[in-house]
Amino acid sequence: MNKISTFLCAAAAVVAVSAPAVAADMRMPVRALPPPPVVQVFNWTGFYIGGFVGGAVADRDAESTAPASGGAFYNGTGLVNSYELGTSFIGGGTIGYNWQPVGSQWVIGIEAEAGYLQMKDSVLDINAPIGAANGFDSTHLGDWYAVIAGRLGYSFDRVLVYAKGGVAFVDKEYSYVDGCVVAPCGASTLLLSNSDTQTTWAVGGGVEWAFAPNWSLKGEYLYLATRDDTTQSAIAGGTGPAAGFTWTNAHSDPGIHTGKVGINYRF
Numbered sequence: 001m002n003k004i005s006t007f008l009c010a011a012a013a014v015v016a017v018s019a020p021a022v023a024a025d026m027r028m029p030v031r032a033l034p035p036p037p038v039v040q041v042f043n044w045t046g047f048y049i050g051g052f053v054g055g056a057v058a059d060r061d062a063e064s065t066a067p068a069s070g071g072a073f074y075n076g077t078g079l080v081n082s083y084e085l086g087t088s089f090i091g092g093g094t095i096g097y098n099w100q101p102v103g104s105q106w107v108i109g110i111e112a113e114a115g116y117l118q119m120k121d122s123v124l125d126i127n128a129p130i131g132a133a134n135g136f137d138s139t140h141l142g143d144w145y146a147v148i149a150g151r152l153g154y155s156f157d158r159v160l161v162y163a164k165g166g167v168a169f170v171d172k173e174y175s176y177v178d179g180c181v182v183a184p185c186g187a188s189t190l191l192l193s194n195s196d197t198q199t200t201w202a203v204g205g206g207v208e209w210a211f212a213p214n215w216s217l218k219g220e221y222l223y224l225a226t227r228d229d230t231t232q233s234a235i236a237g238g239t240g241p242a243a244g245f246t247w248t249n250a251h252s253d254p255g256i257h258t259g260k261v262g263i264n265y266r267f
Contacts, residue, residue, distance in 0.1 A: 042158045042210055044098045044107045046266045052220075054260030056088045056117055059227075062139040062254055064176060066125065067190060067247040081126045081137050085119040088142065090258055092116060098266075100155065107153040107160055117170070118142035119256065125178070140173040141226060141253065147202050158210040168202035168224050174251045176232070188240030192232040192249055200225045208264070216264045224256040 061082040092115020100107045119142060125135030149166030175193040206220030233248040 042155075043102070044100045044153075044155060044160060044210070044266075047097050048095070048216075048264045048266040050094045050218075050262050050264035051092070052094065052113070052115070052218075052260040052262030053089070053091045054258060056090050056119060056224075056256050056258045058085045058119060058141075058254035059223075059257055060254045061085075062121070062137075063252040064125075064137045064139075064174075065250045067176065067178070067192060067249045069242070069245040069247045079126050081123065083121050083123040083137065083139075085121050085139060085141065085254065088117055088119045090115050090117050090260060094262065094264070096151070098151070098153075105155050107151075107155050107162070109151040109153075110149070111151055111164065112146070112148045114144065114146040116143060117145045117256070117258075125176070135176070135178040137251075138173075138175045138177070139251070139253065141256065142171060145170045145224065147222070147224075149202060153208075160208040160210075160216075161205075162208065163203075163205040164220075164222070165201070165203040168200050168226075170198050170200065170224060170226050170256075172196060172198050172226070172228075172253060174230065174232070174253070176249055176251075178236075188236045188238040188242035190234060190236040190242065190247055192234050192247065194230045194232050194251065198226060198228060200228075204258075210266075214266050216266065218262050218264065220260050220262070222258045222260070224258065226253050227255045228253045 061084050064081045066079060066081070092113060094111055094113040096109055096111030098107050098109035118140075120138070120140040122136050122138035125137055146169045147166060149164040151162050151164045153160045153162030173193075173195045175191065178188070178190040202222055202224050204220060204222035206218050208216050208218040210216040229250060229252050231248060231250050233246055235244065235246050236242045
């Protein structure tokens with residue numbers, strides 16, 4: 001019994017000594033764990049400038065009718081001259097602004113681009129007399145073009161898929177030159193021409209990838225609606241049978257498909 005009493009007394013003494021310390025520990029505040037790091041989401045808002053290179057191709061052939069006077073086609077035929085303008089290198093620069101609301105994946109913006117474009121050809125008129133190298137149809141689209149367009153995109157962090165559309169300006173020239181000196185036209189000369197800057201629409205889209213905080217690469221398709229019909233008239237000079245009469249022909253330009261790759265720097 002003496003041993004049991006001694007043990008109980010010792011245990012009671014230990015509890016008495018430890019209780020204040022345990023109570024003090026229970027009163028201390030629990031330290032919270034640090035919050036997880038914040039993941040920075042890329043935002044496309046800002047002004048940017050850039051450059052691009054690419055290519056262009058017509059969506060159909062250029063077409064020109066044979067000149068006619070008083071309802072009679074020149075050289076007695078009504079055939080249409082069709083000829084391919086081929087492809088062109090394009091290159092230029094862009095400037096624009098994007099706005100992406102905080103918490104949204106949608107991006108809206110406006111962009112202006114200007115560049116070099118040259119699509120042209122000159123062919124012998126299909127109605128020229130056999131053996132006479134006279135009567136040439138010539139079409140020239142370019143040497144410059146410009147586009148002002150709105151952009152609407154959807155971002156997947158650093159990847160932006162977008163559509164764009166707006167107004168385009170394209171320099172254009174057409175001419176028909178005939179210096180016929182053989183029968184039936186004789187020594188007559190004729191020049192029909194048209195030159196202007198066409199204002200039309202453009203539409204397309206692309207994908208842009210921000211590979212660095214301020215730099216991005218893009219690939220883009222853009223259609224320039226340069227399809228247009230014009231009519232030209234002129235009085236033939238010289239001394240042949242065609243001289244002194246007003247001659248008229250019609251010309252039709254093709255539309256233009258463009259594709260480009262570019263790089264942008266965002267401020």
